[in-house]
Amino acid sequence: MRIEVLALALIVGFANYAFRYGPFRFGLGEGRAGGPMARFLAATGPAAIATLVVASVLPMVGEARLPLLAGVVTVLAVWGWRRSVVLATLAGPVAYGAVFALV
Amino acid sequence: MSQDKSGFASGLVTALPIALGYFPIAFAFGVAATKAGFSGAEAVMLSVVIYAGASQFLALALVASGAPLLVAAFTLVAMNLRHVLYGPALMRAAGADGARRLAWGWAWGLTDEVFGAALGEVARGRRFSEPFMFGIGIGAYAAWVSGTAVGTLAGGGALQDYPAVEAGLGFMLPALFLALLLSILTRAAVPVIGVAGVATVAGTLAVSPTVGILGGMVAGALAGLVRK
Numbered sequence: 001m002r003i004e005v006l007a008l009a010l011i012v013g014f015a016n017y018a019f020r021y022g023p024f025r026f027g028l029g030e031g032r033a034g035g036p037m038a039r040f041l042a043a044t045g046p047a048a049i050a051t052l053v054v055a056s057v058l059p060m061v062g063e064a065r066l067p068l069l070a071g072v073v074t075v076l077a078v079w080g081w082r083r084s085v086v087l088a089t090l091a092g093p094v095a096y097g098a099v100f101a102l103v
Numbered sequence: 104m105s106q107d108k109s110g111f112a113s114g115l116v117t118a119l120p121i122a123l124g125y126f127p128i129a130f131a132f133g134v135a136a137t138k139a140g141f142s143g144a145e146a147v148m149l150s151v152v153i154y155a156g157a158s159q160f161l162a163l164a165l166v167a168s169g170a171p172l173l174v175a176a177f178t179l180v181a182m183n184l185r186h187v188l189y190g191p192a193l194m195r196a197a198g199a200d201g202a203r204r205l206a207w208g209w210a211w212g213l214t215d216e217v218f219g220a221a222l223g224e225v226a227r228g229r230r231f232s233e234p235f236m237f238g239i240g241i242g243a244y245a246a247w248v249s250g251t252a253v254g255t256l257a258g259g260g261a262l263q264d265y266p267a268v269e270a271g272l273g274f275m276l277p278a279l280f281l282a283l284l285l286s287i288l289t290r291a292a293v294p295v296i297g298v299a300g301v302a303t304v305a306g307t308l309a310v311s312p313t314v315g316i317l318g319g320m321v322a323g324a325l326a327g328l329v330r331k
């Protein structure tokens with residue numbers, strides 16, 4: 001085990017824990033219901049997930065577009081059909097891989 | 104519709120799609136780490152101690168390129184700054200059920216996907232509880248660490264002969280994020296999602312992916328703030 005790898009992991013791991021637990025420990029984000037902070041936080045969830053969708057898809061746009069299209073359409077279709085996060089998450093990569101193999 | 108089943112076991116069940124997504128990605132991380140010259144123990148330690156997928160893949164590149172420790176640490180820490188927003192947002196969504204007595208334990212597992220899944224469950228009427236959060240967190244964490252371990256055992260060339268499988272695995276996280284987004288989609292959230300998406304693209308193309316992610320989240324949340 002290299003000491004520099006261990007040190008890097010400990011620094012980053014400690015920061016991650018502070019980011020995830022710190023707001024609970026120090027009561028950050030507590031505010032009046034319906035107030036500006038409440039509206040900001042209510043929008044944080046959809047904003048974060050939308051950001052992660054775009055950030056994870058963006059690097060794939062320049063690569064194989066047909067598999068990407070197949071994967072996205074399949075996730076949307078399976079979600080519309082079954083309303084299941086599990087099935088949609090599994091079906092998308094299967095479609096992506098299958099189209100990738102064909103083209 | 105309210106659901107009463109909010110215990111540890113329900114959390115584990117909710118973690119299933121996350122675990123199904125995490126295991127192959129962590130497997131790919133273990134394979135990539137071995138390929139980059141990391142030992143199996145180092146790769147598993149990174150998954151146990153850092154537990155943040157994108158950071159770990161970047162850590163491989165930074166260490167392999169010989170980046171100074173503090174530069175690498177600062178880059179990886181900045182990538183995860185967004186996690187500060189997750190706890191307060193989840194508590195806000197949980198309302199009166201938002202217990203935090205044991206948050207010192209379950210907050211460690213508050214990754215992007217765990218946050219998204221928990222938020223989706225609360226939005227669909229499930230009562231928030233700390234055992235439920237432990238269930239989601241432990242299920243996801245176990246899949247991440249075990250996937251890494253199996254990946255290191257498989258070795259650097261494990262996926263070399265299966266490009267379609269490797270490509271499909273690469274789409275696992277985008278698929279999970281998209282499914283999570285669909286699960287919390289409401290008419291009111293559409294402007295927030297639109298602003299976040301545009302800001303992410305702009306920040307990524309103009310500066311860097313990290314700036315795009317932070318900028319997208321903050322811009323989207325601010326869009327919610329100005330919306331009456």
